[in-house]
Amino acid sequence: xxxxxxxxxxxxxxxxxxxxxxxxxxxxxxxxxxxxxxxxxxxxxxxxxxxxxxxxxxxxxxxxxxxxxxxxxxxxxxxxxxxxxxxxxxxxxxxxxxxxxxxxxxxxxxxxxxxxxxxxxxxxxxxxxxxxxxxxxxxxxxxxxxxxxxxxxxxxxxxxxxxxxxxxxxxxxxxxxxx
Numbered sequence: 001x002x003x004x005x006x007x008x009x010x011x012x013x014x015x016x017x018x019x020x021x022x023x024x025x026x027x028x029x030x031x032x033x034x035x036x037x038x039x040x041x042x043x044x045x046x047x048x049x050x051x052x053x054x055x056x057x058x059x060x061x062x063x064x065x066x067x068x069x070x071x072x073x074x075x076x077x078x079x080x081x082x083x084x085x086x087x088x089x090x091x092x093x094x095x096x097x098x099x100x101x102x103x104x105x106x107x108x109x110x111x112x113x114x115x116x117x118x119x120x121x122x123x124x125x126x127x128x129x130x131x132x133x134x135x136x137x138x139x140x141x142x143x144x145x146x147x148x149x150x151x152x153x154x155x156x157x158x159x160x161x162x163x164x165x166x167x168x169x170x171x172x173x174x175x176x177x178x179x
Contacts, residue, residue, distance in 0.1 A: 040113045041118075044118055048106065048122065049106075050066070054066075055104060056104050063089075063092070066152075068085070068154060071083075071084065071154055073157045098130055099128040103127045104124055105125045107122065118144075118146075120142070123138070123139070125137075138162050139161040140160050141157065143156065144156040
């Protein structure tokens, strides 16, 4: 038993020493590295989760981290494609002003990588308050990504809605005059 404890303590001390050595001078934080490198598919899966998280909370700057400046975006609505990050950010901000309490769930995700190009396709379910009224929709998205400077960026986003956005409930009743 003592050998196992001593071996465990030795392992912890080695990890601490490696962490201190990686940190350099005192007061600097050591760089963190994964013990097991992620595959490109895993990196893209994390990217998708972070994008949906940013989309849900309305964090445009976080979204920008994952979109190429020359991105093209095909909306689930019958409108012309949006070309370029600045135009997409403007359209997103306008849409975001109308919705609150956003929830976007992703499932059935498939990711394919071929060199410096990848595509991911998934189904999504959306719910929110839109203009103060509960609404819901579901659909599919396909993203085309390109590895630029060692980072995966979305260069094309095509979203399709299945059916139409549904209003789940009625808008809150306006107070009656004198009430």
